[in-house]
Every structure is written in C-alpha cells, then in structure tokens.
Amino acid sequence: MAIVDTAPAQREKADTRLIVKDLGKTYVTGKDAHEIFRGVELDVEPGSIVSVVGPSGVGKTTLLRCLAGLLPATTGTISVGGRMVTGPVPEMGVVFQDYSRSLLPWMHSRENVALPLESKGVRKAERNRIAEEALAAVGLEGAGHKYPWQMSGGMQQRVAIARAIAYQADILLMDEPFASVDAQTRFDLEDLALDLRRRLGVSIVLVTHDIDEAVYLADQVVVLSGKPASVVDLVEVDLGTERDQLTTKSLPAFTEARSRVLRQIRR
C-alpha cells in the first residue's frame, strides 16, 4: 500500500476518470434565483491536470465545491470511474485555499495528515506509516511533530496536500491552493504538484486566477467567464509532462496558450 510505489500505469488501470456533464448551480432564496454557472462539461483523464481559470467572483470556487460534494449541483451529473457521485467520495481529496483554517492547531502535522485515515478505519500503525510517507512525498520528511502554527505558509500548504495524498485520493481538487503564499514558494509548490502527478499518477483539478500558473501546470485549461458563468474555451496545452519554471515559460507554445486564455477572460 506504499503510495510512492504506485506507478502512473497502475492508476490508469484503476480508472479514476472524472466526467462532468452539463453541470449547473443556481442559488434560490425565496423568489430570487441566482444562477452561478451553467452547462459545465469536464473530462479529466487519470493522471492529467486540468486548470479552471477565470475572473474573480465568476464561480470557480463554487464549481470546485460542487465537484468535491460540498455543495449539491442544481443540474447535471458528476461521475468518477463511471460511477455517479452526489457527495464527497474517497477518490477525491480536497486542498483548500486557506490552509491555516483547515489544518487543526491542536494536532501536529502528522496527526493532521493521518486524521482522515482514522475516519476510514485504518489502524494506527498503518495510519502513521502512510502519513509519514505522504509528508516525505511533499518534502516535509521529519516535520511530522511540528504544529501547523510552527510552520510557514508554504509548509502548511504542503501538509494540506500531504493530507489529500495520504487519503489515497486519485483526484486532487485544489481551490486556489497557492494564492496565499509568496511567489517563490508558489513556484516550488507548482513544481510539487507536477512532481506528484509524475510519481503518483494523480489527476488534479486546480482552480486558479493566475493564468501563468494555469497554463504552466495544465494539460487542459478550462476558461470560465460570463454571468452566469459558462465554459467559454477549452485550451489544450501541449507542453509535455516534463516542465520547468525557466524553460517551459519561455516556449512559444506557452506564450500562445497564455495569450489565448487571457484574451478569452478579458472578453
């Protein structure tokens, strides 16, 4: 059950394809109906990274919360590995934007990472082993005894990511995960996300307002815009799986994709 041994090929066989069809969300309060987004279609193949990008307030977080099962969608369906899902599922691990508020301050980081496993019924020794491996996978080996408030923002977010990995999630849902850290740390965490995909074969759906980040990480960029929001463009990003902050960002393909996304958002 060692997570670092799971090769990408094995994950594909497990078929954790996330398919979203005609997803819409409307808030109804009394007689007022407030439509947030409509007709969203996604196809996230196992081991791929999809970025969801759009202007502030368009509904990206609402969409992610619907995918995570935290919010019921008004229309449409979500399926994971061919099974319809209507709530949180063990295949999906969520990484929230505000790491300091989702990590529990009375537990040190290893306990935080192991906690969802306790809910799954995993025994203590096994839980701790998996938690230690997850922490090592995000570069926090040996930091398990530290409390969240003893760690920097970047480290805390790594703990949150480790928690999603330890949960044995095949799909990571990330809500602007790197927005609250400084630029340098953001680059490190972006590369961590790519690294996790490469080593563990997880798929990632990443909501972000940072267009550079969206293009750098993704195989597919989903552009959300309008009021009510809808998918105005789906940009395939063909930069391979081996990416680098320096070289990738100076490739013409990168600039092209970036300009295209920016143009769509600004329309």
Next chain:
Amino acid sequence: MKTLKAGIEQAWLPIILVLVWWIASEWWWHSTTDPKKVFLPPLSQIWGAFVTEAASGNLAANTFASLRNILLGLLVAVVVGVAVGTAVGSSRAARMLLNPYLQFARSVPQVALVPIIIGAFGLTWLPKIWAIAIACVWPILLNTVDGIRAIDPAVQDMTKAYQFTRPLKLVRVTLPAALPQIMAGIRVSLGIAVVVMVVSEIYGSTEGIGYFINYEKGLYRGPETWMATLVVGLIGYLLSLAFLLVEKTTLRWYHESAQ
C-alpha cells in the same frame, strides 16, 4: 540563588501585609472596648483557632465534606453542560428554540435556588451537589454552545470533504475546537461553586466548612469564624490554581498558536 531572589520578590509583600495585620490587630484588640471586637479578633487568635481545630481533626472533616461537594457538583455540571451544550450548539433549530429560556435561566441568581432545593430535598450532602451543579451548569453550557458555533466553517468543510464519521468528528475536531470556550466557562463556574457551597451549608447543613462558619458564629467565637472564612478563601484559591494548571496543559496549543 536565582530562585531565592524570585521567591523573595514574590513573597515580600504578603509577608509584610501579614506582619502589619498581626501587629495592628493585636494592638487594636487589646486597647479597645468596642463590642464589635468579638468578631474582629487579632490574627494571633485566628492562628490559635486554626491550630486547635486542625489538631482535633474537626477542620479537616468539614473541609473534606465541602471539597467533596464542590468537586462532585462541578463534575456533574461539566458533564451535563458539555453534553447538552454540544447538542444545542450543533443544531440551529435547537438554538433558536431554546435561546430565550437559556438566557433567562442563566440570569436567575443561582444562590436564590438554594432554599428551594434544600427545602425540597433535605439537609444531606446530595441536594447540595445538585444545588452546586444546577448553579454551575449555565456558564459551562452556554460557553459550550458558543464554542461550537464559533468553529471555523473551513474546518466543517474539511470534515465533510474527507467524510469524517460523526463520532470521530465530535471527539477529535468539535470538542477540541470548542475547548478554549468550554474552559472559560468552567473557570467562571469555579467561583460560583464555592459561593453556592458556602450558602447551601449556611442555609441548611450538618457538615462542611460553611456550616462550620455559621456554627462558630452562633457561639460568638470570632477567631474560629474568621479562621474558617479564610479557609474558604484558600479553597477557592487552590481550586483556581489547580484549574490553571489543567488549562495550561490542555490548551497549550491555543496559547502558543496565538503568538
């Protein structure tokens, strides 16, 4: 050497105050003819009373009875307060329904209930425990409700997203998150417990330090009355100290993360 210096820094004022009290009260008592002096004895006589009663075991027996009542009453208050507080805090419907009644109940001066409780249930130690428990449950219950309500929605999201089972969520997330508020409620209850203990024993009892105070007062024995009153103060003080120690350990994360 450093601890000796620290000790002196802490102790010099109380020592001086005690000396001043001893000397001034001795002088006043021997030089006055005021009839009130019966109940304003010099410190030397208060000390003498302490030595006598402690030696006879009388003081210990009554103190033990009172302490037992306080601790058991507090225990009941904590268990009931946290349990009911958690249930009410977790349910929006329950909160809206019960809030006016809870606010009313906490405003009633709990001491006023003592005559009814003792009148109905008698002079033995059990009704006193109920009286203390009923008085102490309100700060704990209401603080628990507040503590539960104040839990960060981000934490709720996380437990929902990771499909936490209800027992696990309650024990590992909800209660620890509300603990700072709960402890604040317990701290308030400590003071209330001592007051209700003394009142219930003065009102109707056959044992306890409050009973002892009242009994000695009835015999016009000033030094014994004072001595017992000081013992009550000491009980309250020691309870607070013990509680502070417990709080420091269990809420270490809370205090350290606030920096």
